[in-house]
Amino acid sequence: LPAPADLVDYNYAVAGHDGVLCDADGELFIKPCTLPEVAFYEASIQDHPDFAEYMPTFLGTLELSEHQNVSIEEQGAALIAKRSIPEPVVPTKTGKRIATNTAVVLENAAHGFVHPNILDVKLGVRLWADDAHQDKKKRFDLVTLETTHKDLGFRIAGMRVWQGEGAVGADIDQDGYRIYNKDYGRFSVNTSNVNEAFRNFIFAESAGIDEELGRLVAQAFLADLTRIQEVLEGQESRMFSASLLFVFEGDGAALRCAMEDASKPAINGNGHHVVDEDEEEADEDDEEEETLPKIYTLKVIDFAHAQWTPGMGPDENALTGVRSVARILRDLGKA
Numbered sequence: 001l002p003a004p005a006d007l008v009d010y011n012y013a014v015a016g017h018d019g020v021l022c023d024a025d026g027e028l029f030i031k032p033c034t035l036p037e038v039a040f041y042e043a044s045i046q047d048h049p050d051f052a053e054y055m056p057t058f059l060g061t062l063e064l065s066e067h068q069n070v071s072i073e074e075q076g077a078a079l080i081a082k083r084s085i086p087e088p089v090v091p092t093k094t095g096k097r098i099a100t101n102t103a104v105v106l107e108n109a110a111h112g113f114v115h116p117n118i119l120d121v122k123l124g125v126r127l128w129a130d131d132a133h134q135d136k137k138k139r140f141d142l143v144t145l146e147t148t149h150k151d152l153g154f155r156i157a158g159m160r161v162w163q164g165e166g167a168v169g170a171d172i173d174q175d176g177y178r179i180y181n182k183d184y185g186r187f188s189v190n191t192s193n194v195n196e197a198f199r200n201f202i203f204a205e206s207a208g209i210d211e212e213l214g215r216l217v218a219q220a221f222l223a224d225l226t227r228i229q230e231v232l233e234g235q236e237s238r239m240f241s242a243s244l245l246f247v248f249e250g251d252g253a254a255l256r257c258a259m260e261d262a263s264k265p266a267i268n269g270n271g272h273h274v275v276d277e278d279e280e281e282a283d284e285d286d287e288e289e290e291t292l293p294k295i296y297t298l299k300v301i302d303f304a305h306a307q308w309t310p311g312m313g314p315d316e317n318a319l320t321g322v323r324s325v326a327r328i329l330r331d332l333g334k335a
C-alpha cells in the first residue's frame, strides 16, 4: 500500500488549475474541487448511469478541515488503501475555505497507456453559469468571441502528443511529448484550421501513428462521442465549461499491439485477457485480472458548473460543441 509520502504531483494535466495529484501507481487522479462538482458526481451515479459511464470512475472525496491534523496526501493514501467510496462530505457551516479543502478522487483516465496522447476540449458557446459574477461573464464572453467557442461551441484547452523516441524541439518536453498549452486553442486555432489541430492530436507519423492507424482512432472516438451526444440529447442538464477528455495510445507500435489484442476473443467476456499459465502463477496472490493494453478512452470531465436540470430540456449549449467535434472526427476518420 502506498505511504502518504507516495502521493505525487500529477504531471499529465493538459489544462486547468494547479494542485492535482495522483498515487504512485498513477491509477488515481486527485483534484481539489468545489462541493457542487462532488454533488454532480453523486447525482450522476445515482440517477444518470448512462451518463456516468462517460465520467471518470468516482472513488470518493478527501477532506481537509483546518481543525484536522491530517494532510490531503495522508487522507488520499488512506482512501487509496481502502479502495472504497467513503461517506459523502458534509460541508461545515463556518468552513469558508471548504471548496479548497475538498478533493475529488477519480480514476486516472491516462493510466495504463505507454505514451498517452491527451486532449482537453472545453465545451460551450456560453462558458459561464447563471451564478457567475458580472466581470466573469464579461471576461468569458470575450473568450467566446475570440475563439472557436463562438461558432463551434468548443475550444481546445490543451493537448500533449507523443512525437516518438528521442524527439526534441522547443515545444517538446523531455519525454518526447509536444505540448500545446492553453494559448494554442485560445490564439492559434480558428474555424479554418481546427481540423488541422485535431490532426495534430491524432496523427503523428514520427510516433508511428500513420494515416491508417489515425483514421481508426478518429472512428473509435467518434463512436463514443456519438453515444455521449445521444445521452445528452435525451437528458436535461446544464454543463458550463465541462470538457471532453480524449486519451489514446500515442505510441504507434504499442497501439497496433493493443488493437491486435483487442481483436482476439476474450473468453470471460469482460475485456480481460486470458492470461497464460506462467503469468497466472506469478499473479496468484493478485486479485486483479490481467487487463488488455489500453487503446483509447473518452470521458466528460470538469463539473464545477454542472447540474441536472429537470424540465429545462437538453443542454444545447454543450451539445453544439459535441456535434462540432463529431463532425471533425467524422472527417478525420474518412480515407
Ligand code: ADP
Pocket (backbone or CB within 6 Å): 012, 013, 014, 015, 016, 017, 018, 020, 029, 031, 056, 106, 107, 108, 109, 110, 118, 120, 158, 243, 245, 301, 302, 303, 304
Ligand atoms: P479544472 O477545474 O482545474 O479545469 P479539470 O477537471 O478540467 O479541472 O482537470 C484539469 C486537467 O486535469 C484536465 O485538462 C486533464 O488534463 C486532467 N484530468 C482531469 N480529470 C482527469 C482524470 N480523471 N484522469 C486524468 N486526467 C484528468
Ligand code: MN
Pocket (backbone or CB within 6 Å): 015, 016, 243, 302
Ligand atoms: Mn477544466
